[in-house]
Amino acid sequence: MDTDLDVLFDQLNNSLFMGSLPTYRVRRRKPQNGEHGFINDAARIIWICSSPDVRQTLLHEMCHIGTVGHGRLFRAKLRRLAQRGETWAQAERVYYLRAELSMKAGGWIALWEFARDFKGGLSSIVSG
Numbered sequence: 001m002d003t004d005l006d007v008l009f010d011q012l013n014n015s016l017f018m019g020s021l022p023t024y025r026v027r028r029r030k031p032q033n034g035e036h037g038f039i040n041d042a043a044r045i046i047w048i049c050s051s052p053d054v055r056q057t058l059l060h061e062m063c064h065i066g067t068v069g070h071g072r073l074f075r076a077k078l079r080r081l082a083q084r085g086e087t088w089a090q091a092e093r094v095y096y097l098r099a100e101l102s103m104k105a106g107g108w109i110a111l112w113e114f115a116r117d118f119k120g121g122l123s124s125i126v127s128g
């Protein structure tokens with residue numbers, strides 16, 4: 001049984017989320033794609049897979065309750081955890097922030113590349 005994980009969920013909900021989260025069951029399962037854990041909102045279950053740090057993985061998934069993806073809202077939750085003493089959450093927040101920034105930068109670079117190629121295409125038409 002995984003009642004110890006359910007107890008951990010309650011403890012973390014009370015100490016770090018001010019008891020604001022709805023109750024989810026926490027269960028273990030084999031990873032499908034090497035994931036540490038994932039959440040099933042419909043069934044209200046958090047699955048812990050292959051995690052080097054169960055507590056940290058559980059907290060990450062708890063931040064996903066009501067928040068899909070690792071965007072601004074998710075990062076705000078990580079920031080709150082960091083403010084409550086979870087120093088790893090700050091590093092994780094920066095990681096996702098960097099990922100999002102590089103994605104955006106990637107978009108601009110792709111646009112620049114497109115514009116450059118389009119211009120090149122035009123000039124080859126004109127000169128050809």
Ligand SMILES: [Zn+2]
Pocket residue numbers: 060064069070
């Ligand atoms: Zn996640």
